[in-house]
Amino acid sequence: MGIEDLAESLGQNVLTTTLGKVIGWGRGNSVWPAQFGLACCAIEMIATATAGVDIARFGSEAMRASPRQADLMIVSGRVSQKMAPILRTVYDQMPEPKWVISMGACASTGGVFNNYALLQGVDKIVPVDVYIPGCPPRPEDLLNALMILQERIKAQGILPRQ
Amino acid sequence: MSSTESMAGTEGVTISRTGQQGAFGGELLTVNFGPHHPSTHGVLRLIVDLDGEQIKRLKPVIGYLHTGIEKQMEALRWQQGVVVTDRHDYLSPPINNLAYALAVERLMGVEAPPRAQALRVIMSELTRLSSHLVWLGTSGLELGAMSMLMYCFRERETILDMNEEISGFRMHTSYIRPGGVMADATPRFLDMLASFVKEMPGHVDEYEDLLTMNPIWRARTIGIGRLSPEDAKVLGASGPMIRGSGIAWDLRKTMPYSGYESYDFEVATSDACDCYGRYLVRIKEMREAVKILDQALQRLPDGPVNVDDRKMLPPPREELETSMEAVIHHFKLFTEGYSVPAGDVYVAVESGRGENGCYIVSDGTHKPRRVKFRSASFVNLQALERMALNHMIADMIAIIGTADTVLGDVDR
Ligand code: SF4
Numbered sequence: 001m002g003i004e005d006l007a008e009s010l011g012q013n014v015l016t017t018t019l020g021k022v023i024g025w026g027r028g029n030s031v032w033p034a035q036f037g038l039a040c041c042a043i044e045m046i047a048t049a050t051a052g053v054d055i056a057r058f059g060s061e062a063m064r065a066s067p068r069q070a071d072l073m074i075v076s077g078r079v080s081q082k083m084a085p086i087l088r089t090v091y092d093q094m095p096e097p098k099w100v101i102s103m104g105a106c107a108s109t110g111g112v113f114n115n116y117a118l119l120q121g122v123d124k125i126v127p128v129d130v131y132i133p134g135c136p137p138r139p140e141d142l143l144n145a146l147m148i149l150q151e152r153i154k155a156q157g158i159l160p161r162q
Numbered sequence: 163m164s165s166t167e168s169m170a171g172t173e174g175v176t177i178s179r180t181g182q183q184g185a186f187g188g189e190l191l192t193v194n195f196g197p198h199h200p201s202t203h204g205v206l207r208l209i210v211d212l213d214g215e216q217i218k219r220l221k222p223v224i225g226y227l228h229t230g231i232e233k234q235m236e237a238l239r240w241q242q243g244v245v246v247t248d249r250h251d252y253l254s255p256p257i258n259n260l261a262y263a264l265a266v267e268r269l270m271g272v273e274a275p276p277r278a279q280a281l282r283v284i285m286s287e288l289t290r291l292s293s294h295l296v297w298l299g300t301s302g303l304e305l306g307a308m309s310m311l312m313y314c315f316r317e318r319e320t321i322l323d324m325n326e327e328i329s330g331f332r333m334h335t336s337y338i339r340p341g342g343v344m345a346d347a348t349p350r351f352l353d354m355l356a357s358f359v360k361e362m363p364g365h366v367d368e369y370e371d372l373l374t375m376n377p378i379w380r381a382r383t384i385g386i387g388r389l390s391p392e393d394a395k396v397l398g399a400s401g402p403m404i405r406g407s408g409i410a411w412d413l414r415k416t417m418p419y420s421g422y423e424s425y426d427f428e429v430a431t432s433d434a435c436d437c438y439g440r441y442l443v444r445i446k447e448m449r450e451a452v453k454i455l456d457q458a459l460q461r462l463p464d465g466p467v468n469v470d471d472r473k474m475l476p477p478p479r480e481e482l483e484t485s486m487e488a489v490i491h492h493f494k495l496f497t498e499g500y501s502v503p504a505g506d507v508y509v510a511v512e513s514g515r516g517e518n519g520c521y522i523v524s525d526g527t528h529k530p531r532r533v534k535f536r537s538a539s540f541v542n543l544q545a546l547e548r549m550a551l552n553h554m555i556a557d558m559i560a561i562i563g564t565a566d567t568v569l570g571d572v573d574r
Contacts, residue, residue: 036198038204038205038227039227039229039249039252039569039570040202040249040252040333040334040570043252043253043333044332044333046296046311046315047318048314049241049316050311050312050316051312051315051316052186052315052316052319065199077227080225080226080228081230082226082228083197083205083226086197086226087198112234112246112249113229113230113231113234115230115233115234115237116230116233117228117230118229133468136332136334138332
């Protein structure tokens with residue numbers, strides 16, 4: 001086989017890319033959320049995992065009970081002052097790289113509850129990547145947030161060591 | 163290791179030694195469970211003393227979802243409070259609305275028109291169904307029947323679609339308000355309801371096919387979590403928790419509201435006193451709810467859906483263009499709201515979890531002086547230790563599930 005023939009046949013079977021893109025593609029399509037339900041929004045999060053909406057289409061059906069196996073924390077609901085340190089502990093237990101979706105008005109800003117009991121936005125204690133408005137957001141909204149996050153993860157590639 | 167030192171186990175579970183001797187020669191261990199744990203139905207934390215695998219003491223720790231809802235309501239006008247009532251027991255928003263609306267109406271001495279009352283019954287029963295469906299789905303999931311979640315949420319979506327049709331919102335409808343309901347039912351809603359009523363009994367059969375005779379389900383629930391009728395009464399249990407102990411206590415029968423006395427339905431009870439009995443009660447209640455829905459649909463009265471009181475509810479849109487008085491009423495309602503005569507009142511309704519009560523105190527102004535919810539979940543949680551004592555730790559999951567507590571309702 002001549003060298004030209006070889007190049008020609010390889011051209012149809014080999015894909016050249018960068019390592020960062022491959023890693024981003026892999027990470028983005030298998031985001032495993034930690035099973036972290038807080039309040040009403042958690043019910044819509046469960047609904048997102050069931051057959052009707054089916055988050056499995058986006059590779060995120062594996063809700064992990066242990067934060068050590070999760071990449072994504074979906075803060076689904078209101079975070080009380082008493083819950084805040086626990087939420088932070090769970091976040092700290094997740095391995096890098098990790099992402100946070102703040103689901104619903106309460107998690108994002110305190111929602112209709114502007115009072116002594118609630119943390120006025122979960123971004124006060126953990127960095128948030130995507131905010132979802134709504135009280136509760138529809139399952140489709142959660143999927144949309146997940147897709148936004150996936151785009152971002154894919155674009156990130158290899159992350160610098162932290 | 164000293165007794166205060168603790169061993170970190172899996173996340174959400176820490177174990178510490180008590181130094182006490184157990185019956186099997188080992189040492190009693192204190193295990194911390196939650197508040198972030200996959201099978202505690204929310205952010206419940208339990209501190210359990212274990213002798214081997216047997217539960218010797220169980221102490222719930224609550225407050226991880228304390229939202230300050232009651233305090234918040236003191237800062238809101240009467241009609242704004244409805245929005246917050248949705249969010250405490252987030253699996254049965256319209257029933258919470260109903261308790262609050264009935265309390266405000268009783269203080270003001272008004273009564274909702276017949277069509278509104280029928281629509282309230284319809285929404286209450288739909289909510290009871292959706293709440294039981296979430297219970298069945300998640301309890302099934304926890305005891306290994308994963309497909310229950312898929313089946314139950316399928317029907318729940320149908321109910322949420324109906325919610326959306328009638329009120330514009332899936333979960334927190336704020337549909338039932340003091341003085342009536344938000345809007346009349348659309349013809350499409352009534353069509354959806356009619357086909358739902360026709361299909362739902364078949365779906366309940368489907369659930370029963372999957373669970374009622376399922377050997378694993380029976381092994382995990384029969385004889386587990388016994389609550390004797392005496393204990394149930396002493397601990398103040400209500401809803402399926404007390405009916406599962408053979409006491410026919412249902413507020414829809416014993417203290418009827420919204421015209422429940424005119425509907426023909428049975429109170430589901432079971433003498434089994436265990437998790438399986440409570441499962442049968444909830445299944446039966448779903449069937450009865452469909453019966454009530456059918457009756458309500460058959461004889462839905464015509465007429466207005468709100469009281470005709472311009473001091474309480476805004477005038478219709480058309481009137482605003484022709485009547486100065488209507489504009490004034492509208493302005494007053496949306497700037498300062500209406501005031502409720504001074505006094506206090508307690509009204510209780512039957513939610514999917516039991517007695518959902520609302521106690522309000524008014525000082526005659528346009529905001530409540532105090533609003534207190536008697537939530538069924540909070541009281542039913544007391545029975546947890548009684549049910550779990552001397553059971554294996556694995557049975558605790560079944561027992562937490564059977565109590566059907568909503569942590570938002572417990573902590574408020
Ligand atoms: S945003 Fe709304 S639905 Fe979500 S937790 Fe807060 S009150 Fe509940």
